[in-house]
Amino acid sequence: MTPMHTATGRQRRxxxxxxxxxxxxxxxQDPPIYREMMRTWADRGxxxxxxxxPEWVELAAPQVVRGQFSEPQGPPHDGR
Structure with missing residues (x-):
């Protein structure tokens, strides 16, 4: 058995x-039929x-109406 320390007292690991x-x-990996379908769809756009x-991003974007998030510009509205 190998000693775990030397004569100087230092331990060895x-x-x-x-x-x-x-x-x-x-x-x-995707099955070959799925890869072929993806290729066909990509070719057709x-x-x-x-x-x-990009089309989905545009359709899913929130619709902001002018003045919805700020005070409307122009003369004050009298409520009539």
């Missing part, structure tokens, strides 16, 4: 290798999951 870190799991869609 036994060399123990670090455990290997597990590799990150890889996401499953259709919306695809997970991709930026």
């Amino acid at each position: 036994p060399l123990v290798p670090r455990p290997a870190e597990p590799a990150a799991p890889q996401p499953p 259709r919306t695809l999951p997970g991709r930026h869609d």
